[in-house]
Amino acid sequence: MPQLNGNTCEIDELPDGVTVTIRATTNSRHTQKITVTRNDEVLCAFAGSGERNAMTGQSTIVSNARxxxxxxFEYQTDINAEWQKSRQLKAGGPYTIGNYNILVIVAENGDDSDYNDSIIELSWNTSR
Structure with a gap:
């Protein structure tokens, strides 16, 4: 299970050397931002707003088990406002279905309590 700490999530369950698809969506009128780093290097960042699982971006990386x-997870309430920390995260997975794997992390910014203001899904395939 990923380690949740405030507005950050540390992920170490990924097998070494697999291609991981990272997909980000939002369900908020406020701009949401998710930044994915490894050893303080930004691998990808997604920002946007919208309802009904609006896609804010997709990227692929190669995992490194070490x-x-x-x-x-951050958000803004107004254009050009300071980024604020998302208030709480929840995570599920990784779940394995055959050779498909998925890990989901959701963030709540505090304007309601539906835990879908920003969502990141990490998915990968493993060999059988």
Whole structure:
């Protein structure tokens, strides 16, 4: 299970050397931002707003079992406002279905309590 700490999530469950698809969506009128780093290097960042699982971006990385990934969740209430830390995260997975794997992390910014203001999904395939 990923380690949740405030508005960050450390991920170390990924097998070494697999291609991981990272997909980010939002369900908020406020701009949401998710930054994924490894050893303080930004691998990808997604920002946007919208309802009904609006896609804010997708990227792929190659996992490294010796280095944890960190996902940081932030939001803005007004254009050009300071980024604020998302208030709480929840995670599920990784779940394995055959050779498909998925890990989901969701963030709540505090304007309601539905835990879908920003969502990141990490998925990968493993050999049988």
């Amino acid at each position: 280095a944890k990934l960190r996902a940081t």
